[in-house]
Amino acid sequence: MPLAAPNFLVPFFTAPVALFGGGVSGEGARALLGALGADSVVYDAKGTKFTPAAAADHRLVVFSPGFAPEHPWLAAARAAGCECLPELDLAALVWRGRLVAVTGTNGKTTLTEFLAHALRQHGVLASATGNIGHPFSRLVAETAGRDPSRIAVCEVSSFQAESLRYFQAEATLWTNFAEDHLERHCTLEAYFAAKAALGRRSGRVFAGSSVRRYAEQTGAPHPGRFEWVETEGQPADPALAETVFADYPQRENYLLAAAWWREEGYPPAELRAAAASFLLGRHRLARVAVSRGVTYWNDSKATNFHAVEAALGRFDVPVRLIAGGKGKGGDLAAFVGRIAPRVRWAYLIGDTRHALARACVAAAVAHSVCGSLAEAVRAAAAAAGPGDQILLSPAFASFDQFRNYEDRGDQFEQLVREVLAPRPAALPPVVP
Numbered sequence: 001m002p003l004a005a006p007n008f009l010v011p012f013f014t015a016p017v018a019l020f021g022g023g024v025s026g027e028g029a030r031a032l033l034g035a036l037g038a039d040s041v042v043y044d045a046k047g048t049k050f051t052p053a054a055a056a057d058h059r060l061v062v063f064s065p066g067f068a069p070e071h072p073w074l075a076a077a078r079a080a081g082c083e084c085l086p087e088l089d090l091a092a093l094v095w096r097g098r099l100v101a102v103t104g105t106n107g108k109t110t111l112t113e114f115l116a117h118a119l120r121q122h123g124v125l126a127s128a129t130g131n132i133g134h135p136f137s138r139l140v141a142e143t144a145g146r147d148p149s150r151i152a153v154c155e156v157s158s159f160q161a162e163s164l165r166y167f168q169a170e171a172t173l174w175t176n177f178a179e180d181h182l183e184r185h186c187t188l189e190a191y192f193a194a195k196a197a198l199g200r201r202s203g204r205v206f207a208g209s210s211v212r213r214y215a216e217q218t219g220a221p222h223p224g225r226f227e228w229v230e231t232e233g234q235p236a237d238p239a240l241a242e243t244v245f246a247d248y249p250q251r252e253n254y255l256l257a258a259a260w261w262r263e264e265g266y267p268p269a270e271l272r273a274a275a276a277s278f279l280l281g282r283h284r285l286a287r288v289a290v291s292r293g294v295t296y297w298n299d300s301k302a303t304n305f306h307a308v309e310a311a312l313g314r315f316d317v318p319v320r321l322i323a324g325g326k327g328k329g330g331d332l333a334a335f336v337g338r339i340a341p342r343v344r345w346a347y348l349i350g351d352t353r354h355a356l357a358r359a360c361v362a363a364a365v366a367h368s369v370c371g372s373l374a375e376a377v378r379a380a381a382a383a384a385g386p387g388d389q390i391l392l393s394p395a396f397a398s399f400d401q402f403r404n405y406e407d408r409g410d411q412f413e414q415l416v417r418e419v420l421a422p423r424p425a426a427l428p429p430v431v432p
Contacts, residue, residue, distance in 0.1 A: 003144055005036045006093050012060035012083055013038040020073055021064025022047055025087045028135025029062045032090060035141040043073065055080035062090050065131070065159035068184060088160050091136035092167040097143075097150040099168070100260070101202060102130075103161060103195050104175025104211075106307045110280060111175055111253040112155040118257065118274035119151055122266055130154035159184060162194035164201055171263070172202040172224075173256045176210040176231070178306030182329025192220050199224025206259045208232070208252055229259045243275040249310040250280075283409035285311050285393075288416050293386025296416045299393040300409030304328065305335040308395040318344035319389040320380045322373070322412075325350040325396030333359045335395070340365050345383065347376035351400040373401070373408070377415040 005013065017033050019026050022044035033040045041058070043050035050073040061077045061084045074084055085093075092099070102112045112128045119126035125147055129139040132155045143150060154169070158181055177192060185191040192214060199205045200223045207222075208231035215222050231252040240246050245254035254275060261271045280286070283300040290296075299311045303325070312319065321343045332352070336359035346367040348356045353369050360367040370376040373392075380390045392412045394405075402408040 018058040025064035028138035032137040101169040101172040107175040125150040158194040174207040180304040312342040326400040
């Protein structure tokens with residue numbers, strides 16, 4: 001039996017719904033529309049292109065976060081009188097459960113997964129959804145109408161937040177704020193505003209120290225009920241010593257979760273117990289191997305400067321850093337200057353490798369320009385000695401050479417295995 005469509009949407013279903021984007025979000029929206037009994041047509045840059053003529057065949061457009069508000073397809077659809085909804089808005093219009101949003105420059109996926117895990121441990125039906133790879137619309141198609149007490153813990157990126165009109169969360173947890181995604185938002189002010197838009201759509205916002213610092217230093221508006229949470233420089237908590245939240249940057253995520261948890265009136269001991277059983281997702285500063293005193297680390301999810309700096313802060317010695325990828329804007333020279341004391345040697349890959357090399361020259365960072373990840377791994381392994389740390393922490397998006405950051409991390413781990421695989425002994429010469 002199909003879900004009941006909200007009255008607002010019913011008139012738009014008299015024509016097929018146009019879906020912009022054939023990726024994960026688009027497939028999630030298609031699943032929800034099907035559950036609502038609506039037909040849909042997918043338009044994607046790699047497939048069927050949307051044209052002004054095609055707009056006449058539709059009354060509603062649902063678009064994926066890869067489509068910026070000024071995208072020409074959206075402009076053509078609006079000019080033709082189409083209603084245009086982000087995928088998250090479509091899902092929110094149908095969702096009947098509770099909704100908590102999570103955003104931030106870094107840590108939002110871990111916080112989303114941890115909060116859903118803690119709630120389930122507490123006996124609450126909870127699902128991690130949104131920008132983590134399980135779209136909100138797909139979750140709604142799978143669960144809406146069956147249990148309105150379920151909590152959706154929804155990761156929301158700045159790409160998603162900037163266009164929202166109907167998404168309403170009980171609370172938003174905003175982990176941190178640092179330079180990122182300037183290829184889309186152009187300025188830090190616009191990037192902050194995209195994140196802050198969730199404040200208008202939330203009953204309350206729990207925001208970390210770096211969010212407060214940026215807002216106070218710049219006077220940036222942050223509408224909504226904000227509760228500032230001191231997430232930096234807090235003393236160690238012995239109860240978290242054996243958990244992934246023992247040190248920064250993960251401590252920041254726990255402190256945000258704890259602030260919301262207290263507000264809900266849940267027992268603090270239960271959150272600490274959930275922390276003890278929580279495991280980080282892959283590609284987040286994970287130790288891959290140790291061989292001959294050299295340790296290999298996979299931090300492929302570090303797709304911005306702030307994430308790399310946080311990773312480097314975990315090491316007591318300068319590392320052999322593999323970095324580079326698809327550029328997202330930002331002050332590259334300043335970034336390299338900040339990390340220079342923590343880098344023993346940089347192995348530079350991807351579209352940004354030559355720009356990174358120029359910044360390394362200026363900052364006196366020893367480096368090698370590598371044509372591939374394989375070349376970087378082999379070069380780092382050949383040069384490393386006992387006590388060295390080889391760290392893949394790219395600082396950039398993966399889409400220049402890989403399908404996504406998971407693919408990049410998987411390939412890194414496979415390359416490490418190949419480098420460390422014992423070579424067969426040479427065969428003795430054949431004596432005639």
